[in-house]
Amino acid sequence: MKEAYLLMRDAGLKLTPRRQAIIAMFSDSRVQLSPQEVQERLKCQFIRCGLPGVYRNLEALADCGVLFRVVGFGRERSYALCCCSQRDGVHHHHHVICISCGLVGQVESCAYQEGVVIEGFRVVSHVLQLRGICASCSSRETEASG
Template structure:
């Protein structure tokens, strides 16, 4: 289930956190709106912006991504490939975030919406007297295309 986020919603989230939506932040966020199913690195965001004719610098992209991540507008994710990736934080505070499946060959990342860990989380919470508010799961393996290539 893909949730579409609008610039107006993101602008409202920033205002709630007393943060301005500068032109640089707006064009960075627009990249995520237009690529809503992607998990983009700073370099990928910068490349997309350059292809669109933007003069924004890579350092500005990094600063914008870090600020937007710190404010929970974007979610920063580490898939173990040495680069932080980002996506719009679409979740409702009452819902867990989706999980990811990552291909070790091509690096393709897909979202997995099913939350199979609710019972385990409840058990851990009760046994440890720990208030769990979220969790993240990453599954690593080979996508269908890479499996075919590996068989040949």
């Protein structure tokens, strides 16, 4: 939360109650959320709360590195908390999302850094995102079935 505040300040973003609530929401539940879901949850705390503001805030928080944009095909747009300390120079990393509890992990290894040549193509950029089962959900599964 402290980290998030610093990222925001670096980007010239104000720490409004709305944004605090959004960050807390992502910190607490650790799952990916769509703008609609975020609005839904905000309504518990704020009586008036428009979707345009939610869109703006999510994009602003993604731009400054507090959230990241979950990729997919087509419509479904969603965001999740970027768990990584980014202030000491942005470093290349990806995310893995637990399909059971929503926990977001950080993936450091990546074979596709810019400049690498793959199948004759010199890599410029890429999208990589993983889904899986985190350690604790995995052990819970094992217990249950064993």
